[in-house]
Structures are given as structure tokens and as C-alpha cells.
Amino acid sequence: IMFFDKIQAAPADPILGLGEAFKAETRPEKVNLGIGIYKNAQGETPIPRAVKAAETRLLAEEKTKNYLTIDGVAAYNAATQAMLFGENHEIIANQRAKTAQSLGGTGALRIAAEFAKRQVQAQTVWISNPTWPNHNAIFQAVGMEVRDYRYYDKNTHSLDWDGLIADLSQAKQGDVVLLHGCCHNPTGIDPTPEQWDILANMAAEKGWLPLFDFAYQGFANGLEEDAYGLRAFAKLNRELLIASSYSKNFGLYNERVGAFTLVADNAEIANRAFSQAKSIIRTIYSNPASHGASTVALVLQDPDLKAQWTDELDEMRERIKTMRQKFVDTLKECGATQDFDFIVKQNGMFSFSGLTAEQVDRLRDEFAIYAVRSGRINVAGMTDDNIRYLCESIVKVL
Numbered sequence: 001i002m003f004f005d006k007i008q009a010a011p012a013d014p015i016l017g018l019g020e021a022f023k024a025e026t027r028p029e030k031v032n033l034g035i036g037i038y039k040n041a042q043g044e045t046p047i048p049r050a051v052k053a054a055e056t057r058l059l060a061e062e063k064t065k066n067y068l069t070i071d072g073v074a075a076y077n078a079a080t081q082a083m084l085f086g087e088n089h090e091i092i093a094n095q096r097a098k099t100a101q102s103l104g105g106t107g108a109l110r111i112a113a114e115f116a117k118r119q120v121q122a123q124t125v126w127i128s129n130p131t132w133p134n135h136n137a138i139f140q141a142v143g144m145e146v147r148d149y150r151y152y153d154k155n156t157h158s159l160d161w162d163g164l165i166a167d168l169s170q171a172k173q174g175d176v177v178l179l180h181g182c183c184h185n186p187t188g189i190d191p192t193p194e195q196w197d198i199l200a201n202m203a204a205e206k207g208w209l210p211l212f213d214f215a216y217q218g219f220a221n222g223l224e225e226d227a228y229g230l231r232a233f234a235k236l237n238r239e240l241l242i243a244s245s246y247s248k249n250f251g252l253y254n255e256r257v258g259a260f261t262l263v264a265d266n267a268e269i270a271n272r273a274f275s276q277a278k279s280i281i282r283t284i285y286s287n288p289a290s291h292g293a294s295t296v297a298l299v300l301q302d303p304d305l306k307a308q309w310t311d312e313l314d315e316m317r318e319r320i321k322t323m324r325q326k327f328v329d330t331l332k333e334c335g336a337t338q339d340f341d342f343i344v345k346q347n348g349m350f351s352f353s354g355l356t357a358e359q360v361d362r363l364r365d366e367f368a369i370y371a372v373r374s375g376r377i378n379v380a381g382m383t384d385d386n387i388r389y390l391c392e393s394i395v396k397v398l
């Protein structure tokens with residue numbers, strides 16, 4: 001008897017599948033605006049100097065490969081809480097937060113989903129439309145119902161605030177509401193501070209369980225500024241879940257460094273709830289890998305390395321902002337008559353360009369330019385060398 005021959009092939013991941021197609025592309029002029037990785041002016045994704053320095057030191061000093069605990073590197077978890085809430089935040093002082101190092105932000109989301117389903121008996125999760133496609137998949141995998149809330153107004157290229165409020169008004173007590181901490185993927189559009197305050201208040205009044213996906217801290221306006229939404233929620237809500245990631249801001253994509261954090265009403269409840277999160281981890285991967293998290297912890301604990309890293313992060317953010325402006329200017333120079341100024345206002349690496357799926361297909365087929373079919377483009381994939389070709393090509397398919 002054979003079992004596997006009846007298995008149907010899974011559809012290719014819409015984003016990772018694109019990377020494979022790009023690799024196989026042979027036209028030398030090819031441009032990759034697909035997967036969300038940062039690239040510098042040379043089109044490379046280098047290891048930040050602060051990270052390299054920390055790794056070198058770690059390797060020299062490392063004495064054992066003994067297992068970590070289920071929740072990972074303690075110094076990393078503490079540093080993560082300081083990043084999320086700010087040093088000396090009341091939540092930290094009162095030990096209301098517990099953090100487990102996770103396998104990237106994705107791993108943290110999966111822990112959060114399992115935790116919400118099993119320990120809070122949450123049935124429904126609310127996800128923005130559009131969102132990072134893996135959000136739907138992760139919550140479906142744990143058996144939760146996925147509902148979406150309006151987010152993007154394609155006519156004005158801005159937040160559909162009225163639609164968002166109307167849809168989230170239907171979220172019930174105990175529902176999980178997933179929010180992108182900053183640099184919304186794929187639109188690049190974030191709520192304003194005033195809007196964050198309104199949402200935080202709504203969450204508290206309605207009794208939602210808010211879940212922050214915080215994968216791009218430092219990519220919008222700065223490490224502190226980008227935490228505004230999360231901290232607004234932390235002020236008004238006694239319970240929160242957070243899935244954060246250092247993949248992007250530390251350039252540690254393949255080391256899988258993320259964190260699952262829960263905030264509870266007090267230390268005793270936090271410990272009890274966290275013991276269940278640890279049980280979940282134990283049955284998935286037992287305990288995490290050391291290298292990436294130890295590297296992050298060392299950078300965040302060492303004032304010199306931390307200063308170097310924040311400089312490098314500022315550089316990344318500034319480059320993206322510069323390329324956004326160049327993109328809009330060059331499109332104009334190439335004869336685009338549409339208004340693309342909205343692209344300058346978006347946050348992070350991604351831009352919802354307004355390109356249709358057909359236009360994206362033509363860019364790939366005729367010009368070897370790869371983007372996500374939703375029209376999401378990674379601005380960090382643009383360089384001084386490819387931007388002219390890119391804009392000329394886009395104008396041809398508009």
C-alpha cells in the first residue's frame with residue numbers, strides 16, 4: 001500500500017515562490033522587488049557591522065553548546081521587552097510581561113495563535129485586508145476562524161479608516177485582533193498616533209485580545225517612534241500578545257530571531273499563562289537555537305555595539321526613504337501621468353504601487369522585473385543602477 005502517491009501538490013507560496021523564479025531568471029537586467037529583504041545601494045543584503053562584531057566576539061568566547069531553556073536566551077528576552085515597551089516601563093518593572101525567544105516572527109505568531117486558541121479559547125481572529133498572506137495560513141492551521149477588516153482604500157491610496165472601524169466594531173469580546181505594529185505589510189500605510197489611541201481605547205472597551213505583529217521596528221521613523229501603537233495599547237489594555245522579529249532590523253534573516261511576548265494583569269498571572277506558552281513550545285521545537293539571539297543580546301547590551309547598530313538601522317531607513325522619493329521623481333521623468341506621490345508617505349520597505357496583477361505579470365514576462373501580484377513592491381530592491389530601467393518599464397505597462 002502507498003500513501004503518498006495520493007497527496008496533491010501544495011500551491012507555491014506567493015512570495016517565497018517568487019524568489020525561486022527570480023533565481024532561475026537568466027536575463028541580466030532582472031530586478032527583484034519581491035521578497036521583503038533589505039538591500040543596500042549595491043543591491044546586497046549585508047550583515048550589519050555591529051552584528052558581525054558581536055558574532056566574532058561570541059564565537060571566541062563561547063564555551064558550550066548545551067541546550068537553552070524552553071524560552072531561550074534570558075538576556076535576549078529582557079532586551080526585547082526594553083525594545084518593545086521602552087526601558088523601565090511599568091510593565092517591565094511590575095514583571096507583567098513574559099517573553100520567549102522564537103524562530104523568527106513567524107514562530108512567535110504560531111505560538112501566539114496556539115496560545116490564543118488553546119488557553120483563551122479564542123475562536124476568531126481579525127486580520128487586515130490586505131495582509132501578509134502567512135497570517136491567514138497560520139491562524140487557519142490552528143483551527144481559528146479568520147475574519148478580515150478593511151484597511152486599504154485603493155482610490156485614495158490611504159487607510160480606509162471608516163471601513164476599518166466599521167468592520168472591527170463587529171469584533172466580539174475574546175476575539176483576537178491582529179495589528180501590524182508599523183510598516184504595514186503590504187501597504188506601507190500605518191495608523192496615525194491619534195488613530196492608534198482610538199483603536200487602543202476600542203480594544204479595551206470591547207475586550208479584544210490584541211496581537212501585535214511587530215516585524216519592522218525601526219524601519220518607519222525610528223525605534224521609539226515605531227512603537228507608538230504598541231505602547232498606546234499597553235497603556236489602556238491589561239493583556240496583550242506580541243510577535244516581534246529581528247530578521248529585518250538586524251539583518252539576521254536566516255538566524256530566525258523573533259520573540260513571543262505576553263502581557264498580563266500582574267506577575268503571578270503572567271507566570272501562569274507563560275507556563276502554558278512554554279508547554280506549546282516544548283511540543284513544537286522544544287527549545288530555540290542560540291547563535292542569533294545571543295548576537296542580538298550582545299549588541300543590545302553593549303553601548304558601543306548598540307550605537308553602531310542604531311546608526312546602521314538609521315542608514316537603512318534613510319536609504320529606503322530616499323529611494324521612495326527617487327522612484328516617484330523618476331516615474332515622472334519617464335512620462336508617468338498618474339500621481340504616485342502617495343508612495344513617499346508610506347512606511348517601511350513595501351509599497352502598494354497600484355499596479356494590477358496583469359501589469360505585474362507583464363513586468364516579469366517582458367522586462368524581467370519581479371513583484372508580488374498584489375502590486376506590492378519592495379522599495380529596498382531599487383538602486384541607482386536599476387531605477388531608470390524599472391521606471392521606464394513600469395511606464396510601458398501602465
Ligand code: PLP
Nearest residue numbers: 036104105106132185215245247
Ligand atoms: N510578519 C510580517 C508582517 C512580515 O512581513 C514578516 C516577514 O516577512 C514576518 C512577520 C516574519 O518574519 P520572520 O522572518 O522573522 O519570521
